[in-house]
Amino acid sequence: MSSAQAVLDRAFAPLQAAVEAKRIPGGILGVIDADGQRATRVIGSAQIVPAQRPMAEDTWFDLASLTKVIFTTQRILALAEAGSLDLDAPLISAIPDFRQYDPNAWERKVTFRQCLGHETPFPGVFPLYTYGSDANRLRAFVLQHEWPSGPPVYSDINFILLGIALERLEGRAIRQMDPGRGFAWSADPAQAAATEFDSWRNRVVVGEVHDENCFALQGSGHAGLFGTVRSVLDFAQGLLAGQGASALIRTPVSDRRTHGWERSHDGWSGGDNCSPETIGHTGFTGTGLWIDFARGSAWTLLTNRVHPTRHFDSGIVALRRAVGDLINQG
Incomplete structure (x- = not known):
């Protein structure tokens, strides 16, 4: 039995318990060990309302804010390494009309690096779709x-702006860009994990983006x-x-964040047993990815x-930490 399989065997228990307790309809846990071996296990349902469908190995998930690191961060850092943008330049170098009616607006000084590290004064949440x-x-x-200007917090606005910058630099909408091998901007509802019954759209969302702002924007840098x-x-x-791994994804911009990613810290989603060389990110729909470069x-x-x-x-917060602790046990 591979070490990946052994790790999966012990780390799967919290997910199984969450599904059996009906706190979560279903899920998949996948691990890669230091030898590059993989193991995955599936449990529960991809959809329970209005009809039930089983979760499967090939179920498509709305990755939500994993979009920030899998797509947007990678693309911004690639452009920076190619010399197409300066991470310490303000966003107006790509979006000159940003707050164009006030030359002294603080927003016009915000840089790409600050957005990647969520080191800006933008509000944490804002219901754009209601406008x-x-x-x-x-x-x-x-x-x-x-x-409004406030203390730096994790904000979708940072990555919505990075997405608009990408659109300006590449001359096309985000949904016209290549999402990457094995990824897409939508999924066949028959093969996708359902998300929420959305009272705004008046339907169970499945195969289309759950995030209301991304849906209204018809593609964005923060989700989709x-x-x-x-x-x-x-x-x-x-x-x-x-x-395709820029060293900057491991380079801190604060005590909790690198460029785009979250880094290992007390109380974070990856649990307490990660090495300091671990980065990760979560998605609102219930997704998450963690990479430990020290352990490989x-x-x-x-x-x-x-x-x-x-x-x-x-119980998703506790579930993620419990899984991470068991994966990195011993």
Whole structure:
């Protein structure tokens, strides 16, 4: 039995318990060990409302904020390494009309690096989708709104702006860009894990992006990517092998963050047993990916914890930490 299989055997128990307790409909845990061996295990249902479908190895997940690290961060850092942008330049170098009616606006000084590290004064959340249904008008709103300034927090606005910068630099909409091998911007509903019954869209969301702002923007840098456990593990294995892995994804910008990623710290989603060389990220729909460069290992926990509603304590925070602790036990 591979060490990956042994790790999976002990780390699967918290996910199994969560599904059996009906806190989460279903999920998949996938691990990569230091020898590059993989193991995955599936449990529960991909959908329970209005009809039940089993979770499968090839189920597609709305990866939510994993989009930030798998797609947007990779693309921004690649452009920086190619000399197409300066990470310490303000966003207006790519978006000159950002807050164009106030030359002294603080927003015009925000840099790419600050957005990648969530070191900006933007608010943590903002319901853009309630301001209209025209994607171009909503982009204009993002760029011209006088944003309240507060202490740095994790904010989708950072990556919505990075997505707009990508669109300007590449001359096409995000959904016209290649999402990467094994990834997509939507999925066949018959093969996708369902997310929430959305009262705004008045339907169970499945195969289309759950995030309301991304849906209204018709593609964004902060959410929208779909993938399978295989594609997420392929991506992680590539980073471990140094393929397309900028050193900046491991370079701190604060005590909790690198460029795009979260880094190992007390109380974080990866648990307490990670090496200091571990980075990770989570997604609101119940997804997550963690990569330990010191051990040469990685794991992904993909769930549909918001199905059929986010307004329920799924225990996802404790579940992620419990899985991480068991994976890195001993």
